[in-house]
Every structure is written in C-alpha cells, then in structure tokens.
Amino acid sequence: xxxxxxxxxxxxxxxxxxxxxxxxxxxxxxxxxxxxxxxxxxxxxxxxxxxxxxxxxxxxxxx
Amino acid sequence: xxxxxxxxxxxxxxxxxxxxxxxxxxxxxxxxxxxxxxxxxxxxxxxxxxxxxxxxxxxxxxxxxxxxxxxxxxxxxxxxxxxxxxxxxxxxxxxxxxxxxxxxxxxxxxxxxxxxxxxxxxxxxxxxxxxxxxxxxxxxxxxxxxxxxxxxxxxxxxxxxxxxxxxxxxxxxxxxxxxxxxxxxxxxxxxxxxx
Numbered sequence: 001x002x003x004x005x006x007x008x009x010x011x012x013x014x015x016x017x018x019x020x021x022x023x024x025x026x027x028x029x030x031x032x033x034x035x036x037x038x039x040x041x042x043x044x045x046x047x048x049x050x051x052x053x054x055x056x057x058x059x060x061x062x063x
Numbered sequence: 064x065x066x067x068x069x070x071x072x073x074x075x076x077x078x079x080x081x082x083x084x085x086x087x088x089x090x091x092x093x094x095x096x097x098x099x100x101x102x103x104x105x106x107x108x109x110x111x112x113x114x115x116x117x118x119x120x121x122x123x124x125x126x127x128x129x130x131x132x133x134x135x136x137x138x139x140x141x142x143x144x145x146x147x148x149x150x151x152x153x154x155x156x157x158x159x160x161x162x163x164x165x166x167x168x169x170x171x172x173x174x175x176x177x178x179x180x181x182x183x184x185x186x187x188x189x190x191x192x193x194x195x196x197x198x199x200x201x202x203x204x205x206x207x208x209x210x211x212x213x214x215x216x217x218x219x220x221x222x223x224x225x226x227x228x229x230x231x232x233x234x235x236x237x238x239x240x241x242x243x244x245x246x247x248x249x250x251x252x253x254x255x256x257x258x
Contacts, residue, residue: 026131029198037258038198 003060005034008052022051078127081120088113103160107153114149117142133193140186147179180239202253209252210245214238 009019016030023030023044032038033048040048049056092113096106121138124130130138155175158164164172187207194200218238224230 025196026199029196032198032258038201041197044197 001039001060002036002063003033005030005048005059008054008059009034019051023047075126076119076123078120078123081116081123085113085116085120088116104153104157107149107157111146111149111153114146117145131194131196131199133190133195136193137186137190140189141183144179144182144186147182148176151175151177151179177236180236183239202250202258206246206249206253209249210242213245213248214242217241 005019009016014022016034017027020027020030024047025044029038033040045056045060049059052059089110092101092106092109095101095109096103101109121142125135125138152175155172158172159169191200191203194203221230221233225232
C-alpha cells in the first residue's frame with residue numbers, strides 16, 4: 001500500500017515525532033508506516049485521516 | 064526535542080556501561096565459586112546483589128529509547144520476577160543440597176523458582192494486552208512467534224537426538240531461557256533488516 005504521509009507531514013512542517021504525538025503512537029510506528037514497512041489497521045488509518053483532515057483514500061492508495 | 068524531531072536523551076550512564084558492570088560482576092562471582100573461594104550460598108547472595116545492577120541498566124535503556132509507560136511497567140514486572148527467580152532458585156537448591164527431602168516438600172521447593180517464571184510469562188502477556196501502539200505490538204508478537212518456531216525446532220530435534228542417545232538429557236525448563244534468547248535475536252534480526 002502507498003501513502004502520502006511524508007508529503008502531508010512536510011506540508012505542515014511536522015516531524016515524525018509531532019505526528020506520532022498527535023496520533024498517540026510511537027515515532028517508530030510513523031516511520032514504519034511512512035516507509036511502507038507496516039500497513040496501519042483501519043482504526044489507525046481513520047485516526048491518521050482525522051489528524052490530516054482528509055479522507056482515507058486521499059492518504060492511502062493501493063500499489 | 065531538537066530540530067530534526069528526535070527527542071534528546073537525558074544525561075546519565077548508558078545501558079552498555081551497566082551491562083558491562085553486570086557481566087563483570089557475574090564473571091567475578093563465577094570465578095570465585097569455581098576456585099572454591101566462596102561457598103554456594105555466598106555466591107547466591109552475591110548474585111542477587113549483582114542483579115541490583117540490572118535496575119540502572121533497565122532505567123538507562125528506558126531513558127535512551129524514551130520508553131512508553133507500558134514498556135516501563137513491563138520492565139518493572141519482569142525485573143521483579145527475575146529477582147524472585149534467582150532468589151527462589153538459590154533457596155530451592157540450597158534446601159535440596161542441605162536436607163534429604165521427599166514428597167510434597169520437594170514439590171513445594173520446585174515451585175520456588177517456578178512461580179517467578181510464571182510471573183515473567185504473565186508480564187509478557189500483560190505487555191501485549193496493555194501495549195496500545197499496534198506497530199510495537201505487531202513487532203513483539205512477530206518476534207515471539209519467530210522465537211517459538213525456533214524453540215519448537217530445536218526442542219523436537221534435540222528430543223529425537225536424545226531418544227537415540229546422541230545427546231545428553233536437557234531439563235524442560237530450558238524452553239523459557241531459549242525462547243527469551245530467541246525473542247532477543249528475532250528483535251535484533253528485525254532491527255538489522257530495518258523492519
């Protein structure tokens with residue numbers, strides 16, 4: 001699965017730790033999702049979408 | 064937090080310092096025991112004392128990795144269980160060597176080191192239940208399954224080698240230390256692979 005986490009984060013000048021704090025997860029989690037090493041669960045994907053104020057499909061897409 | 068978004072590590076001795084000190088202390092105790100400079104009960108007491116070095120070791124590790132409250136709780140529980148295990152094992156062996164025990168008393172002394180190992184397993188289980196970060200939980204579960212695969216593989220292979228009298232008998236309680244070592248190796252493996 002592809003995602004635009006890094007771009008969206010850069011647009012807001014957030015570090016990985018900033019995003020992790022907003023999501024209530026570890027920085028390692030953000031890094032793993034961002035680099036495609038881990039696909040988040042549906043609840044976490046919804047939380048990510050809420051934090052960025054975007055629909056899930058605007059952040060995540062199929063390979 | 065610095066400009067790159069990484070947290071600053073608080074000052075203090077690093078975990079490797081305390082790990083080195085613990086290994087050196089343990090090696091010194093083993094050397095003293097092997098040369099018959101100290102008796103077994105004294106060695107046990109010194110081992111329990113040396114285990115006190117694990118407290119600053121764990122705390123240094125928590126500082127370095129900015130450990131979550133869940134991980135801190137797990138470390139505390141596991142460390143307490145480790146103290147209980149060394150103490151229980153030492154008392155059980157001392158009683159076994161000093162007296163001619165039989166029946167229910169033997170069962171009771173076998174429980175002394177067993178109950179703390181149950182506490183270790185419980186602490187691991189609680190960590191998985193309490194961990195709210197799904198990625199960290201996934202990593203731990205993955206490492207645990209990899210390690211379980213290793214234990215089953217080694218155990219079955221060893222069992223048949225033992226059945227055909229090619230290797231000596233190994234006590235079944237070894238499954239826990241072997242599994243715990245495998246857990247560490249699996250986590251290291253995932254780290255090396257950048258997972």
